Amino acid sequence: MKVLITGSSGFIGAAVTRAVIANGDEVRVLIRPTSNLDNLKGLRVETVQGDLQDPLSLKKAIAGCEGLYHVAAHYALWDQDPSTFYAINVEGTKNLFRAAREAGVQRIVYTSTIGAIGLPDQGGLGNETLFPTLAQLAGDYKRSKFLAEQEVLRMAQEGLPVVIVNPTAPVGERDIKPTPTGQIIVDFMRGRMLAYIETGMNLVDVDDVAIGHIRAMERGRLGERYILGNQNLTLKEVCQILSRLTGVPVPRLRLPWRLVLPMAHLNQWIANLVTHRPPRIPLEGVRMAKYHMHYDCTKAHQELALPHTPVETALKKSVEWFRQQKYA
Template sequence: MSAADAVFLTGATGFVGAAVARALIARGFAVRALARPGSPRDNIAGLALEPVTGDLEDPASLARGVAGCRYLFHVAADYRLWVPDPASMMRVNVEGTRALMRAAQQAGVERIVYCSSVAALGHTRDGSPADETTPVIEAEIIGPYKRSKYLAEQAVLAMVREEGLPAVIVNPSTPVGPRDIKPTPTGRMILDAAAGRMPGYLETGLNIVHVDDVAEGHLLALERGVIGERYILGGENMKLGDIFARAARLAGTRPPRFKLSEGMLWPVALACEGLARAFGIPPLVTREHLRMARTPMYFSSAKAIEGLGYRPRPAEAALADAIAWFRASGKLRPAKARRSA
């Protein structure tokens, strides 16, 4: 790849997108990045890229972004586990994705890497790691985010089959690491555990992957991925309690002590949802959270490892880098300062 290879990247101001932007720039790509009006640009400050103001609901900005670009990396998404208006999430994640793919086709983009999610994939009944072939039961998809990512992925796959869209799909699991600026829902849990603000938890399982490994997986998909194929970009399958315990140990704090049951949290979820609807405050827990926790979200990255040369690092490295960044950014105070407060 030469420095003349131009890339249009969506989501660069966010967590995964910022990691992809850095990986592209390090490889010598000329990056043009979509940024919403008024969106914080801390994650791309100082990077050698060209910002394009717009969003996924503005087709004219998408056409400007892809014009003259050889490649497209579509990483942007509305990632929230609770939304007051699910229709708005569908417009961004599904219709926005479809509009961007159309713009890329019209601009003659040579190759596309679409960042989907393991949220778009199926789960095994016994909790064993799922892969790209695990069937999805659409009626059992929980929540607007997972539904939107499933429908967006299906739209891309249909365009590959029917229109020759040159897209490779990657499905990150649960990225963790530096520059989780919002933070993401997972980042918020890790931050709370590291800060000692989480007395209890509901046991489930997640696949933890370093965000920089996810970014590297995107570039491997560009270079080696097969058009129309999906590749899980995951890391290590872990119980949630173990994730929190490692985060607390790395931060020098006490891990959560109480393992809670779904029954205990159901009235809490109802109360949180009521407050969220009344005051617009994102709920700490919802009924959808509880339903999702019933099945461990374990995944296998064997296809990406074999087909792309993907090599994820241990989950502990991702947690350590996340905590170091939270501390450096002022979101997490040093442990000694907290104990003496």
């Protein structure tokens, strides 16, 4: 099958691209002139330039493809211009899926985010049946991805052959940016994590996420959501694993998110008005720490046979890659 992959130069997208090639599919990737192509070096792919905000370029990119993996997104915890999140993540997705529908694409996998999955009010595990309200979503990235997912679900009801996947917090090789989770690992390795926030997350090997995309393409139910995750951990437990892998001690100071919130507000103000650079303490990251983002991944394990590589193994791959690439 010939497929188009967006976001192939990014962390998840590069893993998906490698997995799809290994699966025997013919791969075309959509890139922008400014894309960092380090993650694509040596891969057998056809490249086509385009932009999610340019519908004509998308029509050309999708022509002749039977499948589509839409992994691309504007992913950050802060942006000087928040409208960028909505222009790319919402309107760009609509542009691409209109082009896919007109081209007669047979199967689509849309990479959403775990942030579009709701959490029970009383705590516990989130699952695919739960939807947050916009008021519950911290930041423009999550809000834009939630709105995009709502558009995708609407299009699915109209007959678009799309399956939605919601990765949790992937870790592993080729996190070139790095992602917010990757930045936590790098900061820990550098000894820059003087304290940790009392919160929780679900970690998953990025290569397992990639396989989850392929399984969603092959056997996922149309119009359904699948959480691609593995192990629920507290941030302290993550630090303990990283300490075993690196020899760096776990920070002794544990901070409740409410205590960090005023500092995050100050950092955000400085970023917006003074430095025009991402804040050292992202406000949206601190707001997310309010919730233990723990999830039930049973559906993907049962219906997609999602692999579950041990999280310590995935973190080891991440640590070794960051060392090799001189991040820490």
